[in-house]
Amino acid sequence: xxxxxxxxxxxxxxxxxxxxxxxxxxxxxxIALGFILMSGGGSDDPNVFNPEIFSWRRIRLAPxxxxxxxxxxxYAILLNPDKK
Numbered sequence: 612x613x614x615x616x617x618x619x620x621x622x623x624x625x626x627x628x629x630x631x632x633x634x635x636x637x638x639x640x641x642i643a644l645g646f647i648l649m650s651g652g653g654s655d656d657p658n659v660f661n662p663e664i665f666s667w668r669r670i671r672l673a674p675x676x677x678x679x680x681x682x683x684x685x686y687a688i689l690l691n692p693d694k695k
Contacts, residue, residue, distance in 0.1 A: 628692025635687040641680030649673035 627635070652664040 627687075631687050631690050631692050633687075634683055634690060638680045638683030638687055641676050641683060643680075645673045645676035645680060648676065 649669050652661060652666065652669060654661040
């Protein structure tokens with residue numbers, strides 16, 4: 612009888628709040644965008660060199676976006692959802 616009451620009174624509790632999940636999805640979107648920008652630039656023929664793999668977008672922009680996304684993820688995890 613006591614165990615049944617205990618199960619009825621407990622509500623599911625999420626680890627993070629709504630604000631944390633928003634920041635997590637924003638960080639995940641930044642990481643995904645960085646990997647999308649980093650892709651491509653290869654050559655179908657292995658005997659032909661394509662200098663497009665060393666473009667500014669693949670060398671500077673994409674890794675920066677990925678690092679910013681990971682920073683947002685860390686912030687989202689450490690954010691206190693109860694603080695207003």
